Structure formats: C-alpha cells, structure tokens
Amino acid sequence: MGEIIRETISAGDMDPTFIEKIEKAGADRIRTCLSCGTCSSVCPSGRRTAFRTRELIRKALLGLREDVLSSPDLWLCATCLTCLERCPRQIKITDAIIIMRNMAVKEGFMLPQHRKSAQKLLQTGHAVPLDDANRDMRRELGIPEIPPTVHSSEEALAQVKEIMRLTGFDTLVEGEGTGAKQE
Amino acid sequence: MTDPQTYSLFLGCVMPNRYPNVEKSIRVVLPALGIELEELEGASCCPAPGVIRSFSERTWLALASRNLALAERAGHDIITGCNGCYGTFKEALNIVHEKPDRLKDVQQILKSVGLKYEAGVDAKHLIEVIYSIGIDPLRKKITRPLTGLKVGVHYGCHLLRPSKLRPWHQIQKQTFLDELVEVTGAESVKYKDKFLCCGAGGGVRGSNVPVSIDIAREKLDNMMEAGADCIVDVCSFCHLQFEVCQAELNKELGENKYHLPVIYYTQLLGLSMGFEPQDLGLHKHVVSTQALLDRFL
Structure with missing residues (x-):
C-alpha cells in the first residue's frame, strides 16, 4: 500500500515580501481576496485546462513566489478581463497577473515563443513585422506598399530602439533566461 | 484637439x-x-x-x-x-x-x-466614432441592404473591459455593435457566450496554440449552432484568430467543418453602402467570402 503524501507548505517556501511587491506595483485590494472562485469560474482558459486563477492568487497571497513565477500556468491568462469585472472585491486580477509576469520575466522565465515576439519588436519596432506576401497584397490593394509606420522611417525606428534601450528591454529580452519550466 | x-x-x-x-x-x-x-x-x-x-x-x-x-x-x-x-x-x-x-x-x-x-x-x-454618428444618419447611407444575412457579432474583450475605463454605458451586455450590424439590414443572431474571448490575447495564441484555438472553437460552434452565416469583428487580432484557426481546426478534425467567413465591420458596412467587394478587400480573405457575396451582388 502506498503512503498518502500530503503536500505541505513549509515556512521557508513563503516569501512575505512577494505580495507587498505585487500590491505596490498596482494590485491594490489583492489582500481582500476571499477565495470565492468567481475568477476561476469565468476564466476561458480555466474551462479547458488545470489553470485556476483563484489558486494563483492564493499562492501569491501565501508568498509562494518561486512556485508562481516558474509556473507555465501564469501564461495561460488570455487577459480577457472577465475576472476583473466580476470579482466581488473588485481586485484588479489581470493587473496582478501582469505584474507577476513582469517579475517572472525579470528572473529569466520567458517562454521561447514570447522571446521571439519580443525580439521582433526589438529589431523592427513591430511585434508582427511585414512579410513579402503582405507587401504584395498591399500593392495589389492600392495602399502604401510599406505601411507609413516605423517600417517606413529609420529615424522613427532608431527612436523606438532607444526607448527600449533606456527601459532595459534589450537586456531583458536578450539576457540569459531559463524560460518558464515545462511540465 | x-x-x-x-x-x-x-x-x-x-x-x-x-x-x-x-x-x-x-x-x-x-x-x-x-x-x-x-x-x-x-x-x-x-x-x-x-x-x-x-x-x-x-x-x-x-x-x-x-x-x-x-x-x-x-x-x-x-x-x-x-x-x-x-x-x-x-x-x-x-x-x-x-x-x-x-x-x-x-x-x-x-x-x-x-x-x-x-x-x-x-x-x-x-467603432466608437462610427457609433457616435448615430444609427439613423447611418441608415441613410445604406444602398445595398444585407437582408437575410445572419451575423455572429464578436465584440472582443479590450473594447469593453475594464468597463470603468471605457466610454460605453455601464451595462453587462452591450448592444452597440449589434445595432451597427443591424443597420446594414443584416440580423445579429443570439448565440451562447457572445462576450467570450476569442482566445488569442494575453500571449496565449503565441505560446499555447491548442488552448487558444479551443477557445475560438467554442465561439465558432456557438455561432454556427445559432445559424450564423459569418462572423463580424472589430479587432485585427480577433480577426487573425478566427481567420487562421478555422484551417487549424479542420486539419485537426480531418474534415472541412469550419468555414465561417470572418468580416471586419467596415467591410460589412461598406458592402451595404454599395462599395465593391474589391474596394473592401473582401476578395483577399483566408476563409472565402465568395458564397456570401454571391447572395448580394
């Protein structure tokens, strides 16, 4: 007979400063969460995966920093903002998730496909840059072949790149990240 | 300004x-x-x-x-x-x-x-600027009413939420886009979970395609069950999701179940205003719009 293993949380796993940081970054009222589960019940990703918003917020409140930041589940939120609308405590849940994602990325947890989008932004000023097929379609449609965006102006692109350098986006994206752990 | x-x-x-x-x-x-x-x-x-x-x-x-x-x-x-x-x-x-x-x-x-x-x-x-013109003045512009066309209206998320930072009346179920669709002569069909996300946002489309397209599939199924002839959207990312995911879903299924045309609102309105499909880019869709256009031209 196998022994039943109960998952216990040890004091050492809890970082009390974690929730303070999330709160300070803009998720005020998060401590008023009553774990009612409304957020999970309206979550489109939660309907089809094991992702539970309530669990994520509870873990954050307990200070389970490492667990939260390294979890790929953190990236299952489609930012549809339904939970934020429905929360009886009016907690900015989506904001809290974005804050935790920022913390995760800072620690090197970035999914490879997301790093690619970020690199495209770094190189071109667009997360989705123009390709040849759409360049042809633009010409056929009689609209400017190259859109009048950063794609048409080296000066504008230089400005955008400088902003990304000033805000540390280049080192954040090109740094040595481990990527969020896979299941 | x-x-x-x-x-x-x-x-x-x-x-x-x-x-x-x-x-x-x-x-x-x-x-x-x-x-x-x-x-x-x-x-x-x-x-x-x-x-x-x-x-x-x-x-x-x-x-x-x-x-x-x-x-x-x-x-x-x-x-x-x-x-x-x-x-x-x-x-x-x-x-x-x-x-x-x-x-x-x-x-x-x-x-x-x-x-x-x-x-x-x-x-x-x-869509906010178009709606501010008013339904009656818009009705005067319609020269090719799209009578009989059944539309699955998709609002998307960030157009409506967070509601406190949006210009719409603070009600749970908005109707402005339905009104704008119906002014063209088309009918906005009632379908389950109309305000559900398309599944593309939040980096989910980029990092977790199966979850992302499964959300879109749920919306497509609900629209199709309600008898929609097409989707009307107002967001380029929702548009991408619905245009691309139908082929992905068909590939997965091994049958051509999903072929609901994805029409952006200005394309629908333009068509009802008498513009030619080519002027509205309706000939350049991933999911063909031809059968739908044939009904009105």
Whole structure:
C-alpha cells in the first residue's frame, strides 16, 4: 500500500515580501481576496485546462513566489478581463497577473515563443513585422506598399530602439533566461 | 484637439502587416462617413498589451506614450481598429493621468529622444466614432441592404473591459455593435457566450496554440449552432484568430467543418453602402467570402 503524501507548505517556501511587491506595483485590494472562485469560474482558459486563477492568487497571497513565477500556468491568462469585472472585491486580477509576469520575466522565465515576439519588436519596432506576401497584397490593394509606420522611417525606428534601450528591454529580452519550466 | 472629425490613424502590427485588406476597407469607408484620416507616420507596435506589457510594463508604457505623443504633436486623437491597441492606449493614458510619477518618468524617457508629451490626447476605437454618428444618419447611407444575412457579432474583450475605463454605458451586455450590424439590414443572431474571448490575447495564441484555438472553437460552434452565416469583428487580432484557426481546426478534425467567413465591420458596412467587394478587400480573405457575396451582388 502506498503512503498518502500530503503536500505541505513549509515556512521557508513563503516569501512575505512577494505580495507587498505585487500590491505596490498596482494590485491594490489583492489582500481582500476571499477565495470565492468567481475568477476561476469565468476564466476561458480555466474551462479547458488545470489553470485556476483563484489558486494563483492564493499562492501569491501565501508568498509562494518561486512556485508562481516558474509556473507555465501564469501564461495561460488570455487577459480577457472577465475576472476583473466580476470579482466581488473588485481586485484588479489581470493587473496582478501582469505584474507577476513582469517579475517572472525579470528572473529569466520567458517562454521561447514570447522571446521571439519580443525580439521582433526589438529589431523592427513591430511585434508582427511585414512579410513579402503582405507587401504584395498591399500593392495589389492600392495602399502604401510599406505601411507609413516605423517600417517606413529609420529615424522613427532608431527612436523606438532607444526607448527600449533606456527601459532595459534589450537586456531583458536578450539576457540569459531559463524560460518558464515545462511540465 | 483641432478638428474632432480628423484622426491620426494608428495601424498597429497585425492589420497593416497581416490583414491589409481590412486596412483597405477602413481607408475606404471612414472618409465616406465624414471621418478624415491622417497618417501617423513613424508609429510602432502599440505595444501589445498581452505580450509586451507582460514582459516589461515600463517599456510598454513608454512606447505606448511615444505613439500617443506623435498624435499629440499632429493635433489629433488616435483612431484604431484593433481592440488590443485600443486597450493599450486607454490603459496607458489612465496610468499617466492617475500617477504623476509615472507621467514624469515617461516624459523624461521621451524627452531624451526629442519628444514632448502632455498626455492631453485621446484614443478612440473606430467603432466608437462610427457609433457616435448615430444609427439613423447611418441608415441613410445604406444602398445595398444585407437582408437575410445572419451575423455572429464578436465584440472582443479590450473594447469593453475594464468597463470603468471605457466610454460605453455601464451595462453587462452591450448592444452597440449589434445595432451597427443591424443597420446594414443584416440580423445579429443570439448565440451562447457572445462576450467570450476569442482566445488569442494575453500571449496565449503565441505560446499555447491548442488552448487558444479551443477557445475560438467554442465561439465558432456557438455561432454556427445559432445559424450564423459569418462572423463580424472589430479587432485585427480577433480577426487573425478566427481567420487562421478555422484551417487549424479542420486539419485537426480531418474534415472541412469550419468555414465561417470572418468580416471586419467596415467591410460589412461598406458592402451595404454599395462599395465593391474589391474596394473592401473582401476578395483577399483566408476563409472565402465568395458564397456570401454571391447572395448580394
């Protein structure tokens, strides 16, 4: 007979400063969460995966920093903002998730496909840059072949790149990240 | 702002670089409604509220503010046809309006690249501007009523939420897009979970395709069950999701179950105003619109 293993949380796993940081970054009222589960019940990703918003917020409140930041589940939120609308405590849940994602990325947890989008932004000023097929379609449609965006102006692109350098986006994206752990 | 009916057209990424046919319809239809568009030269990615904001909120805010600063310099509010870009600008403006230290930080960053920014500009979704014309004046423009066309209306998320930062009446179930669809003569069908997300946002489309397209599948199933002939959307990213995912779902199923045309609102309106499908880019869709067009031409 196998022994039943109960998952216990040890004091050492809890970082009390974690929730303070999330709160300070803009998720005020998060401590008023009553774990009612409304957020999970309206979550489109939660309907089809094991992702539970309530669990994520509870873990954050307990200070389970490492667990939260390294979890790929953190990236299952489609930012549809339904939970934020429905929360009886009016907690900015989506904001809290974005804050935790920022913390995760800072620690090197970035999914490879997301790093690619970020690199495209770094190189071109667009997360989705123009390709040849759409360049042809633009010409056929009689609209400017190259859109009048950063794609048409080296000066504008230089400005955008400088902003990304000033805000540390280049080192954040090109740094040595481990990527969020896979299941 | 100088002239309320002239806007700086913010294109973003997905529309000009993946769905220029949608962009074409906007460039054709808005001026015909008296909404003048000026190019917002040198604009970048908004940047995307789901991915880029999730990586670095500070970079996101600075780049969003740069785009807003370009419009401020031009003397016009921004007009956009993407819910994601709309969400980015509305949220970015709210942050700098509420937090003076954030505005100061952004101003310093922009100053070092030679830009001035007072956050005195606004961003509007084109559907908001069209709706402000009023249903009756719009009805007068309709020369080819799309009678009998059943539409699955898709609002998307960031157009409506957070509701406190949006211009709509504070009600749970909005009707403005249904009204705008019905003015063309089409019928907006009632379907289950109409306000459900398309599944593309938040970086889910980028990193977890199976989950992302399964959300879209649920919406498609609900629309098809209600007898919709097509989807009408107002967001370039939702548009991408519905255009691309149907082939992905069919491949998975091994049958051609999903072939619901995905029509952007200005394409629908333009068609009912008598524009030719080619002028609206309706011949350049991933999911063919031909059978649908044949009913009205």
